[in-house]
Amino acid sequence: MALFLFLLLSLISFPLSSTEQACSSYAFSSSPEPFTSCVDLPHLNSSLHWSRSQSSAVCIAYRAPQSPNGWIAWGVNPNSSSMVGTHALVAFHHSNGSMVAYPTILDSYSPSLKPQKLGFPVYNVSAEYVKGDMVIYATVGLIGAGEGDAAAKFNQVWQEGSRVVDGVPAMHSVSGDNVLSKGSIELK
Template sequence: MALGCNLRHQTSDGGFKMYQKCMDLQTQEASLAWTLYPRNCTIDMVFSGSLPSPSGWVGWGINPKSPNQMTNSQVLIAMKDPNTGQPILLPFVLDPSVKLQQNPVLSRSLDIPIITSSLILRGNSVKIFSLYKLHPNKTSLNHVWNRGIYVQGYSPTIHGLSQEDLKSTKTVEMLSGLASPNDYYALKTSHAIINSFSWGFLLLLGVITARYLKHFLPLDPSWFYMHVGVQVTGYGLGISGFAMGLKLASVSDSGGISGTHRKLGFAIVSLGTLQSVALFFRPKKTNKYRKYWKSYHHFVGYACVTISVVNVFQGFDLLGLSPDSKAKLVYCLVFSSLVGICAALEINSWVIYCRKKKEENEDEGGSTEEEPDFNKLSCRK
């Protein structure tokens, strides 16, 4: 069992340092604590572990290429100098030959940007301190750690082969501090999918239903109930996606969240809530205030849909999706299809209106033509 993580650690000069976040690595009594400095893209870390034997070794490092793998990892290994017995910290690169055990592992300089490193070894307790330079916009690190019972000269021997020893890897989202980066990315992906579908698709579909479906469903309540059903579903899903966004913002220290994206999200939820509440105050058709309610309902609805679509593309940019990414292409295809359907139905509505108006004028014997009243084409609820 792991000992758990601590934010407060003693340093080599006898003082103490407080870190912002920590994580129990859950194998080999290991833990990790760190402080991230976004301004200069550095992260101050301390790895805590324990020697399995007085002549053993403990190592921690980063795999810059692949998650959940020791091969190609670049590590710092703590051991006692075989000649003096003093604690030493040596760098090693675990190339594929290490896994095959063809030759002893020899210390060599690291290629990853570790700025400084130091070691505290007291009894069997090991603390490896490091200051690491992060790549811009990449706060996820593939951590590896392990330990062995003895060394040969200055070379660590093979580590244990138990399930605990073989699972000593973890990819950590250092910005969020979540226990598992997979949870962070799953939350981010779910937020993107749900909000794109709800605010960016269902709301637009609800508008299309209200504006055009009544021409195909003569019974007055049918299109209205379909419109309400689609909008309520979209609003419900959108609120759950909004809650995910709040969670993402709370665990990311606002470092990876765009202020514009967040503000637009609050605006969308506010407008959507106003629309939902307004449903309970809808006047009857004979009420003189009905036309004012309809104008308000249309304005808020169209504003909500417009801002939602804009914010969906803002979210795509935050995810770092390229213009030819599948997710963006699928949404653009669906969105353009809906816009095309709207255009076709709008033209059809005007054709129907003009034809009916012409027939009415002919029946009345009138010779004047009136300009089409756009408001008469709007949805009546």
């Protein structure tokens, strides 16, 4: 019984790894600014962090655990809650080892995932890889948010895949959490 109690207390006292850490306790290593709000997303062990920089824009950080060979993406779908039509930010390691991040539009179930201009303003897109987490940073103009809006509610989609082929993210899994990683969010 004493051994069981010791093992139980040992497990409880271990600090959470970054992939299990609540978003509110995550410390960014090179965040462009502090984030005032966050939410742990219900799938893929990821989280979204944000701060309203102006009444019609928000600074975001999307964080997800990932291997150095994989990729992550987070986006907004202005018209529905599905993947198709999502205006996304994608990040992965370039073949030279640096992190790459850019906007793209998911126009089909087999999108090109090449850099594209989005239907709303996006600035300061960057990414980093720290302790098994990939992070995308950006300032995003909020769809439908006007001067003085207290909050903006929209559809979001997030994703991850295990491979990048010739500088382009390869298809993600089409089962489990990968098909459930969508929902709505209100940025206050």
